[in-house]
Amino acid sequence: MKxxxxxxxxxxxxxxxxxxxxxxxxxxxxxxxETRAPGVGIAPRIFPKAILAQEVSxxxxxxxxxxxxxxxxxxxxxxxxxxxxxxxxxxxxAKIYYKYEGVSPPGSHKPNTAVAQAYYNMKEGIxxxxxxxGAGQWGSAxxxxxxxFGLKCTVYMVKVSYMQKPYRRVMMEAYGAEVYPSPSDxxxxxxxxxxxxxxxxGSLGIAISEAIEDALTHEDTNYGIxxxxxxxxxxxxxxxxxxxxxMEVLGEYPDVIxxxxxxxxSFSGLIWPFYYDKVSGKAPKNTRFVAVxxxxxxxxxxxxxxxxxxxxxxxxxxxPMHTLGHDYIPPPIHAGGLxxxxxxxxLSVLASTKHVExxxxxxxxxxxxxxxxxxxxxxxxxxxxxxxLKAAIDEAIRCKETGEEKVILFLLCGHGYFDMQAYDxxxxxxxxxxxxxxxxxxEAMKRLRKLYPWLDEVKSRYIQ
Numbered sequence: 001m002k003x004x005x006x007x008x009x010x011x012x013x014x015x016x017x018x019x020x021x022x023x024x025x026x027x028x029x030x031x032x033x034e035t036r037a038p039g040v041g042i043a044p045r046i047f048p049k050a051i052l053a054q055e056v057s058x059x060x061x062x063x064x065x066x067x068x069x070x071x072x073x074x075x076x077x078x079x080x081x082x083x084x085x086x087x088x089x090x091x092x093x094a095k096i097y098y099k100y101e102g103v104s105p106p107g108s109h110k111p112n113t114a115v116a117q118a119y120y121n122m123k124e125g126i127x128x129x130x131x132x133x134g135a136g137q138w139g140s141a142x143x144x145x146x147x148x149f150g151l152k153c154t155v156y157m158v159k160v161s162y163m164q165k166p167y168r169r170v171m172m173e174a175y176g177a178e179v180y181p182s183p184s185d186x187x188x189x190x191x192x193x194x195x196x197x198x199x200x201x202g203s204l205g206i207a208i209s210e211a212i213e214d215a216l217t218h219e220d221t222n223y224g225i226x227x228x229x230x231x232x233x234x235x236x237x238x239x240x241x242x243x244x245x246x247m248e249v250l251g252e253y254p255d256v257i258x259x260x261x262x263x264x265x266s267f268s269g270l271i272w273p274f275y276y277d278k279v280s281g282k283a284p285k286n287t288r289f290v291a292v293x294x295x296x297x298x299x300x301x302x303x304x305x306x307x308x309x310x311x312x313x314x315x316x317x318x319x320p321m322h323t324l325g326h327d328y329i330p331p332p333i334h335a336g337g338l339x340x341x342x343x344x345x346x347l348s349v350l351a352s353t354k355h356v357e358x359x360x361x362x363x364x365x366x367x368x369x370x371x372x373x374x375x376x377x378x379x380x381x382x383x384x385x386x387x388x389l390k391a392a393i394d395e396a397i398r399c400k401e402t403g404e405e406k407v408i409l410f411l412l413c414g415h416g417y418f419d420m421q422a423y424d425x426x427x428x429x430x431x432x433x434x435x436x437x438x439x440x441x442x443e444a445m446k447r448l449r450k451l452y453p454w455l456d457e458v459k460s461r462y463i464q
Contacts (some may be wrong), residue, residue: 001152001434003084005246012069015061017237019346020230022060022279024353027230027345028320028462031307036454036461041317046215046223048124051117054231059277062234064116065104071115071148075104076238080246085376087396093166093408094399095252096392099243099270101134101413102379106171108414109266110141110226112434113235117224119147127220128152132182132207134339135161135384136168137414138226143177145224151164153177154221156184156210158339159202167418182207189313203329204340209313216315227263228319228344236269243409244273254409256288256395261300261358262345266413267291268390275355289356290389291347294363295435299324299343299359300351302438304445306459307452310342318452320463321348324436325444338384361390362433367426369393370416371450382416 032039083096101109133139139155146153162181168181182202183193189209215223259267277283300322307318309326321342326340350356369390392410
């Protein structure tokens with residue numbers, strides 16, 4: 001029995017897959033709140049031309065620059081494992097496979113886009129990139145990418161994670177980045193939040209505002225984004241393209257694919273190539289795609305599909321996505337990478353058209369699943385991908401009840417070796433099963449409509 005599949009480095013994909021030509025319906029445009037019409041707002045001022053072109057491209061396959069592939073080969077292709085011991089512990093007839101992205105130098109899937117973004121900015125003469133980070137995975141990855149291509153890097157790290165995960169900060173600094181807890185006194189957006197609430201724990205929305213403001217106010221600086229936007233998600237398709245090859249080696253094809261969603265990049269990177277098989281009539285099975293989020297930040301399972309800003313200070317245009325409200329302040333759960341108020345617009349389209357299933361779990365359920373995985377497979381998973389792991393375990397238990405021999409694939413998009421505080425809190429019984437109140441979402445949507453009374457008119461025009 002094969003328990004892992006390792007591809008040769010020459011099999012690192014040469015092209016990324018772009019889902020835009022194959023979506024079940026066209027992606028709604030961004031809206032400029034000043035004109036109430038489609039518009040990209042500040043995007044041309046903070047992204048390089050190559051990235052902007054990828055963001056709206058209708059080309060199905062986009063070539064990966066050789067310089068980027070060479071960096072990928074430091075750790076790619078990543079392994080595909082069969083979780084045999086987990087299967088035995090569950091007494092399930094299902095086969096459970098996982099694609100492991102924790103072997104990258106920063107320890108997650110994030111360098112797949114960080115390296116590409118650093119490369120394109122370097123080619124266009126940019127000297128520095130700014131960004132936000134929650135758990136620190138994205139900040140670590142962009143610091144790594146900037147280091148490789150000779151760029152400076154400034155990271156605004158959500159304050160609660162900055163305090164919870166000091167070694168992530170040290171890792172970013174080791175790669176050469178400067179790191180600030182957000183909200184900070186370095187930007188007007190940060191200072192405004194601190195005046196209103198000096199003890200603010202921060203949020204990804206606030207950190208995004210700070211990073212964008214920094215980029216807008218420095219001529220030699222651009223902004224790097226770790227999720228949500230199309231170009232980020234297509235860079236991540238190296239995951240799914242490799243996984244397809246690895247499943248072919250095994251003579252298998254997944255019945256169900258599970259993964260966590262914060263902004264949606266790792267999940268999309270895994271499922272998009274399998275989705276392409278379905279829409280092009282090549283898929284041997286009617287594969288289900290299951291996106292998993294925390295009940296503490298239920299953007300897609302509880303949020304409204306409408307137009308909202310991607311950041312707290314409202315610097316971005318209005319984005320068509322499921323949202324909890326751009327002023328969302330997350331509870332300090334340990335899955336810091338999933339604490340974002342919105343979601344990738346492409347994922348909103350796939351979920352609203354029922355091409356993707358969605359489910360939410362509380363952090364106790366998730367850490368229970370992680371503990372079982374640790375004690376069977378040995379790898380300590382990050383809290384974020386443990387959400388997808390939980391869904392995979394639930395699917396395997398259902399197979400035990402029905403006798404079905406399904407093939408389950410989930411994405412272990414990063415290791416949890418910097419999350420020992422989270423595991424300490426869990427093992428000592430300090431974690432709480434937090435659920436975000438629906439009333440708070442309703443209140444946020446009222447505030448959004450008060451800010452933009454014309455919102456529903458624009459929504460009805462572009463979001464069907």
